[in-house]
Structure formats: C-alpha cells, structure tokens
Amino acid sequence: MDGSKAGPLKELPLGIDATTEEEYASQSRLLQEFTSISSIDKAWIFKSDSGIGSQAMFSISQPNLLANKRKKFILSSHISRGSNNSVNFQWAPFPVEMTGVSVIVPSPSGAKLLVVRNPENESPCQFEIWGRAQVEKEFHIPQSVHGSVYADGWFQGISWNSDETLIAYVAEEPSPSKPTFTGQGYKKGSSTEKDFGNWKGQGDWKEEWGETYAGKRQPALFVININSGEAQAVKGIEKSLSVGQVVWAPPVRGSHQYLVFVGWSEGTRKLGIKYCFNRPCALYAVRAPNFESEADEPELKDNSTEDVPVINLTQSISSAFYPRFSPDGKFLSFLSARSSVDSGAHSATDSLHRIDWPIDGLLSSSAKIVDVVPVVMCAEDGSFPGLYWSSFLSNPWLSDGCTMIITSIWGSCQVILSVNVLSGEVIRISPTDSNSSWSVLTLDGNNIVAVSSSPVDVPHINYGYLVDKESKSTAWSWQNVPSPTNECSEKVKSLLSSLQFSIMKIPLRDVSDSVTKGAAKPIEAIFVSSKTKRNDPFDPLIVILHGGPHAVSLSSFSKSLGFLSSIGFNLLLVNYRGSLGFGEEALQSVLGKVGSQDVNDVLVAIDHVIDLGLASPSKLAVLGGSHGGFLTTHLIGQAPDKFVAAVARNPVCNLTLMVGTTDIPDWVYVEAYGSEGKNSFTDAPSAENLTLFQSKSPIAHVSKVKTPTLFLLGAQDLRVPVSTGLQYARALKEKGVPVKVIVFPNDTHAIERPQSDFESFLNIGVWFKKYLS
Numbered sequence: 001m002d003g004s005k006a007g008p009l010k011e012l013p014l015g016i017d018a019t020t021e022e023e024y025a026s027q028s029r030l031l032q033e034f035t036s037i038s039s040i041d042k043a044w045i046f047k048s049d050s051g052i053g054s055q056a057m058f059s060i061s062q063p064n065l066l067a068n069k070r071k072k073f074i075l076s077s078h079i080s081r082g083s084n085n086s087v088n089f090q091w092a093p094f095p096v097e098m099t100g101v102s103v104i105v106p107s108p109s110g111a112k113l114l115v116v117r118n119p120e121n122e123s124p125c126q127f128e129i130w131g132r133a134q135v136e137k138e139f140h141i142p143q144s145v146h147g148s149v150y151a152d153g154w155f156q157g158i159s160w161n162s163d164e165t166l167i168a169y170v171a172e173e174p175s176p177s178k179p180t181f182t183g184q185g186y187k188k189g190s191s192t193e194k195d196f197g198n199w200k201g202q203g204d205w206k207e208e209w210g211e212t213y214a215g216k217r218q219p220a221l222f223v224i225n226i227n228s229g230e231a232q233a234v235k236g237i238e239k240s241l242s243v244g245q246v247v248w249a250p251p252v253r254g255s256h257q258y259l260v261f262v263g264w265s266e267g268t269r270k271l272g273i274k275y276c277f278n279r280p281c282a283l284y285a286v287r288a289p290n291f292e293s294e295a296d297e298p299e300l301k302d303n304s305t306e307d308v309p310v311i312n313l314t315q316s317i318s319s320a321f322y323p324r325f326s327p328d329g330k331f332l333s334f335l336s337a338r339s340s341v342d343s344g345a346h347s348a349t350d351s352l353h354r355i356d357w358p359i360d361g362l363l364s365s366s367a368k369i370v371d372v373v374p375v376v377m378c379a380e381d382g383s384f385p386g387l388y389w390s391s392f393l394s395n396p397w398l399s400d401g402c403t404m405i406i407t408s409i410w411g412s413c414q415v416i417l418s419v420n421v422l423s424g425e426v427i428r429i430s431p432t433d434s435n436s437s438w439s440v441l442t443l444d445g446n447n448i449v450a451v452s453s454s455p456v457d458v459p460h461i462n463y464g465y466l467v468d469k470e471s472k473s474t475a476w477s478w479q480n481v482p483s484p485t486n487e488c489s490e491k492v493k494s495l496l497s498s499l500q501f502s503i504m505k506i507p508l509r510d511v512s513d514s515v516t517k518g519a520a521k522p523i524e525a526i527f528v529s530s531k532t533k534r535n536d537p538f539d540p541l542i543v544i545l546h547g548g549p550h551a552v553s554l555s556s557f558s559k560s561l562g563f564l565s566s567i568g569f570n571l572l573l574v575n576y577r578g579s580l581g582f583g584e585e586a587l588q589s590v591l592g593k594v595g596s597q598d599v600n601d602v603l604v605a606i607d608h609v610i611d612l613g614l615a616s617p618s619k620l621a622v623l624g625g626s627h628g629g630f631l632t633t634h635l636i637g638q639a640p641d642k643f644v645a646a647v648a649r650n651p652v653c654n655l656t657l658m659v660g661t662t663d664i665p666d667w668v669y670v671e672a673y674g675s676e677g678k679n680s681f682t683d684a685p686s687a688e689n690l691t692l693f694q695s696k697s698p699i700a701h702v703s704k705v706k707t708p709t710l711f712l713l714g715a716q717d718l719r720v721p722v723s724t725g726l727q728y729a730r731a732l733k734e735k736g737v738p739v740k741v742i743v744f745p746n747d748t749h750a751i752e753r754p755q756s757d758f759e760s761f762l763n764i765g766v767w768f769k770k771y772l773s
C-alpha cells in the first residue's frame with residue numbers, strides 16, 4: 001500500500017528499491033545492537049552463607065529474535081560493605097538461563113525457592129521447591145484442580161506462610177465441562193473421554209478479562225502444602241469475584257489462619273482490566289484451608305464447623321489493592337485507585353491507606369480506614385504531585401517497621417519515595433539533582449538496590465543508604481554499582497554518549513478561566529537531541545505521544561527511542577495534560593476534551609521548541625500508539641501542513657467503531673463525555689452517542705490529511721481492534737495519501753513480541769528517513 005512517489009531504481013523481491021533495501025540493512029544492524037541490551041526486571045536479597053555481607057539474585061531478560069521469545073536469566077552477586085560505606089558487588093561469571101519458568105518466589109527466610117512452570121497445553125502445572133543445591137520437591141497439579149498460575153503482575157499473588165510449609169497463590173479455575181455430542185446427538189452426563197464417535201461442543205461463553213487476558217476468566221485462590229504436594233481451592237469465595245494479590249495474615253496463636261486478597265466483582269459483564277485501575281476492588285479476608293487431619297487439628301478459638309463468610313475489609317472505599325502487612329503485623333497498608341474508580345478515568349492519582357489489624361484475630365468489616373497519603377489535587381511547583389502506581393515490592397519495609405520504600409512518578413521522572421505509614425510523611429529519596437528515572441529493585445536491610453536510567457543512559461544498578469542514621473537525617477547517598485548488566489556494545493555506547501536530554505517546562509496558551517488551578521500549570525516535555533548538530537541547520541524532530549491518555553512518557557531508557565535518536569532524529573516526548581505524575585486536576589482536565597485539549601497541548605509544545613530554535617517547522621514527524629495514535633491521527637488531520645511523516649501504532653481512529661468492538665467501551669464514554677460518561681455507559685449506544693463519538697474522532701478530519709503515514713497493527717488487539725486502524729488507513733489510501741500498513745497476525749495491543757517489535761521500529765526508522773532526510 002506504499003503510495004510514495006519516490007522513483008524505483010531496481011525492483012527487488014520486497015517491492016522496494018535498492019537504496020531503501022540498503023537503508024533496511026544498515027538500520028537493522030544497529031537496531032539489533034539496541035535490541036540485545038538486557039533489562040533488569042527484579043532482584044532478591046538473601047543472607048550470605050558466610051554471614052558477611054549478603055547475596056543478590058537479579059532476574060534479567062533479553063529478546064531472542066530468532067526464537068521470537070524473551071530469554072530469562074538469573075545473575076547472582078555477593079554484596080560486601082567496605083570502609084566509608086563503600087559497597088562491592090562480586091558478580092557470578094555468567095548468568096544462568098531459566099527455561100520454561102513462569103515465576104520464582106523465594107521463601108521469607110531465603111532457604112527455599114518456589115519455581116512455577118505453567119503448562120503450554122493440557123499438561124499439569126509444575127511446582128518445584130528448590131533448596132540451595134537441588135530441587136527438593138516437584139509437584140504436578142492437574143488441570144482438573146486448576147489451570148495456569150497467574151504471573152501477570154496484577155492478579156498475580158504468590159505468598160509463603162511464615163513457617164514455610166504452605167504457599168497461597170492465584171490460578172485459573174478449571175474450565176466448566178463442555179457438552180459432548182455423538183452420532184446420535186447430545187450425550188447425557190459429562191465425559192472427558194475423546195474418541196472418534198463423539199466431539200466436544202463449546203458450551204456457554206464466559207467473559208474474559210480483556211486485552212492480554214485471552215483465556216483468563218476466573219482467577220481463583222489456592223493453597224499448596226509443600227510437604228504433601230496437596231493443593232486445595234480456598235472455600236467460601238463467591239464465583240462472581242475474581243481474586244488476586246493474596247498474602248497471609250499474621251498468625252494469631254490459637255486462632256485460624258487467614259488470607260487477605262483483592263477481589264474484583266464482575267457485575268453484568270467483565271470490562272478489560274489491563275491499564276484500567278477504574279475497576280472497583282476491595283480487600284477481603286478468608287480462612288485458609290486446613291491441611292491437618294481432624295485428629296491433629298489443634299483446638300481453635302472459633303472452631304465452628306459451618307462456613308465462615310469472606311470478610312470485606314474495605315467496604316467504605318471503592319478501590320483497595322496491594323495489601324502489605326507491617327512487619328509487626330499490627331496494621332495492613334494498601335493502595336487505592338478510588339479517584340480512578342469514582343471518576344471513571346482509567347488511571348488516576350493513587351492514595352495510600354492503612355487499617356489496624358486486630359491482635360486477637362477477630363476480623364471486622366467495619367475497621368476504620370486511615371488516609372496515609374491522600375490524592376494531591378494541584379501539584380505545586382517542585383513539590384510532591386501525589387502517588388502514581390509503578391510497582392510494589394512484596395516486602396517494602398525498612399527496619400523501623402513503618403517506612404515503606406516505593407517507586408512512583410513525579411512529573412516526567414520515575415522516582416523512589418520513602419513513605420512513613422504512621423505519620424504520612426513522603427520523601428523523595430532518589431537524587432533530586434538528576435532528571436534520570438529511578439526504581440527500587442529490592443531492599444538489603446535498610447539499604448536499597450535500585451536501577452536508574454535516562455533516554456541517553458542504559459539502566460544502571462545503584463546502591464543507596466541513609467547517610468546519618470543516628471540523627472534520622474533523610475539524606476540518602478547513592479553509589480553506582482559496576483555490573484555486567486550495564487554493558488552494551490561499543491557502538492551503542494558511543495552513539496548514546498553523543499546525545500543529551502532535558503525536561504522542558506512549557507507554559508500553556510490561552511488557558512480559560514474555567515480550568516482548575518492544577519490544569520493551568522505548564523506541561524512538561526522531554527527533549528532528546530544530539531550534543532552537536534548532525535544536520536544543517538536542523539536535525540529532524542519526531543514528536544512522541546504516549547497512550548492512555550493517563551500514562552506518561554518517562555525520562556527512562558527506551559531501546560527503541562535510543563535507536564531513533566541514534567539514527568539522526570531529535571525527539572520531543574510530550575506529557576500533555578492527562579498524563580500521570582502532575583496531580584489530579586491536570587489529569588482529570590482532559591476528560592471530555594480529547595481530540596482538542598490534548599491536541600492543543602502537543603501543538604503548544606511543538607511551537608515551544610521551534611521558538612527556542614531547537615526544531616525546524618519543516619522537519620517534523622509524529623509517532624504515537626493507542627491514545628497516542630489517536631493524537632497522531634488527529635494532528636495530521638487538524639494540522640495537515642505540519643508533519644512530513646507519521647507513524648500510528650494501533651491507533652484509536654474512530655470511537656464510533658471502537659465502542660462496539662473494544663474490551664473497554666466505558667473508556668470511550670468517559671473520554672468523550674467526561675466523568676458523567678461513566679454513568680451513561682451502555683453496551684447499546686444511542687445514535688446521539690455515536691454522533692458525538694464520531695465528532696471527537698480523528699476520522700472526522702480524515703479528508704484534510706496529506707501526511708504519509710505508516711500503520712503498525714496487531715491483529716489480536718482487543719483494546720483497539722485492528723479494524724479501526726485499517727478503516728482509517730483505507731480512507732487515506734482512497735484519497736491517495738501515501739500509506740504503508742503492517743499487520744502482525746499474532747500480536748496484541750502492545751506489539752511487543754520480539755520479532756514484531758523489531759520489524760516495527762525498523763520500519764519506523766526507514767519511514768522517517770525516507771520522508772525527513
């Protein structure tokens with residue numbers, strides 16, 4: 001579908017000329033070097049055998065292009081402390097590959113390691129318990145007990161009990177039996193046998209959890225006894241509740257053991273949950289199964305035999321997740337996305353809360369919820385903008401038992417915060433003099449193992465400690481840790497060292513009096529450029545737009561953006577109003593104004609860099625995915641003379657089409673109508689609804705578009721179904737606009753499978769070179 005007018009030199013098999021083919025070949029060599037950079041995903045600390053220092057285990061991963069999979073490795077290190085607080089990491093000579101492993105979870109003492117291998121077919125799910133030198137136990141849990149263990153980072157919950165004999169976890173409930181048909185018709189009674197004389201029907205369709213959760217319908221709670229290998233479903237939880245994030249409640253002598261978990265109610269249908277924190281959820285407590293035979297069972301306080309109900313611990317708040325018990329078991333802290341649930345925004349500013357945990361084990365559904373860190377409405381300059389969920393350690397506590405170390409978003413940076421759960425004090429402890437992004441990997445006692453990176457620096461490991469513990473000084477000192485994971489090729493190193501970045505504050509234009517104070521503040525954009533001009537007089541500029549709209553472009557390293565800046569493009573990553581990290585008023589201000597306020601913010605940011613003499617108005621391109629693709633296609637329609645080229649990845653081009661096909665039709669209502677759209681959402685939109693959706697969509701401006709546009713589409717995308725991008729691309733083609741479309745048949749919304757990601761960014765590089773050089 002490439003309608004470009006560039007004259008073909010010599011037709012080659014792919015329908016491209018020799019110059020373009022050479023461009024593909026040369027860019028692909030560099031892209032491969034960027035692709036092979038490994039990522040540091042997780043880390044754990046163990047007591048050292050020698051009693052001196054500690055042992056660290058890092059989980060790292062790297063795309064394997066040929067196998068089209070991510071390879072996962074474990075790299076170990078011994079950490080020792082020298083004089084003057086210096087720290088030394090002695091790395092194992094090589095990482096070890098973890099093939100076929102879905103998730104690993106060390107026991108609280110660090111003496112055992114749970115390794116889960118999820119089946120790829122009908123086989124059982126495999127649990128292994130590793131000791132220091134060997135696999136000590138191996139259990140195979142058949143699909144009749146449960147399907148795959150959730151290892152998705154959201155429903156996922158795997159928790160060892162304190163004496164390390166039981167593990168609670170979340171796994172897919174067995175599928176309901178399907179009807180059997182024979183040559184004679186319907187066969188009575190369910191049957192598992194398969195032969196030539198019968199076949200299985202489909203049975204009733206059951207709603208799934210949407211994008212990236214294909215086949216995931218009912219996350220349920222299980223406990224495995226690692227002495228016997230017996231796995232039991234936890235009883236008493238209603239089928240309408242999907243469960244996740246389980247932890248063991250502190251044991252109370254003479255009382256039953258409880259589990260605390262997050263439950264999401266289904267209502268009349270499931271709406272997609274990926275990137276959607278607006279799904280109501282609560283913390284529940286449930287009695288753990290008893291694996292003892294009745295004779296061995298100790299006499300318990302509440303030893304009634306009838307079913308004990310599941311207790312909703314957070315009834316008075318619309319969202320509660322990430323339950324974490326304080327080390328002394330006296331309180332339970334948790335995050336809440338109540339702002340998101342109450343407003344309908346798919347993500348918003350979080351709040352942190354705690355409830356006191358009853359020392360007598362008598363649980364109540366009316367425990368007082370204390371607000372620890374409230375939602376920040378208007379972020380004052382330079383001060384804390386509120387909490388934004390990034391990731392949460394399973395043990396985030398310092399030794400005082402009340403300080404949590406968490407990663408959050410602060411403007412365009414990812415930062416590490418210490419939060420005192422009793423006083424509510426929040427301190428930014430990652431360096432404030434750096435515009436890099438930081439995240440915590442794990443705690444080593446009261447010290448922090450963290451990773452930092454920037455658009456021009458690959459991820460580095462850092463070790464942080466409190467400088468003056470006695471005076472309770474809040475100054476943290478950070479030491480850069482030399483590590484094999486910091487390595488990248490000499491070529492990449494030299495290209496990145498020729499780049500620089502800054503975070504710009506961009507004042508808004510024509511702010512109306514009706515906007516809130518928080519929504520009138522300057523926005524931010526990250527500008528990545530060459531230290532020396534590569535082209536005369538200007539390097540071309542690619543404007544990069546994140547999706548959501550409630551996501552954010554962070555000042556962290558991105559291989560694909562590192563690649564684009566290394567091949568001669570400056571980048572402008574615009575955090576338009578609606579982005580996370582800037583306070584709740586700015587975030588909420590875009591709802592109901594999509595396609596106008598966000599589009600204008602981007603145009604203001606572009607004018608800002610042009611006015612500063614950092615970009616040429618004739619060398620602009622735009623790239624965005626999802627809601628960023630919505631902005632991309634809006635921009636080429638509303639500002640048809642501005643951009644020389646565009647790339648849209650799974651773009652939202654037509655809300656009218658999307659509302660009937662996406663896993664999150666409620667999102668369409670809230671984006672188009674604002675918060676009131678939350679209450680008017682229906683699966684039967686009216687003609688009036690559809691008219692408004694059409695008017696707010698990029699397709700409404702399609703007739704004006706002239707910009708050559710590359711479309712990258714995932715055929716398995718449940719969020720922004722491929723049809724929306726295809727419809728828009730066909731409409732451009734009909735008008736004679738140069739268009740290229742690549743559809744990845746097995747990719748979902750993120751187009752992140754290694755080969756697809758590689759082919760996407762190679763084509764983005766070649767497309768922009770073709771039109772911007």
Ligand SMILES: CC(=O)N[C@@H](C)C(=O)N[C@@H](C)C(=O)O
Nearest residue numbers: 275346547548549551626627
């Ligand atoms: C809530 C949501 O998924 N919105 C999509 C339209 C979107 O923009 N998604 C973002 C998070 C993405 O980058 O995929």
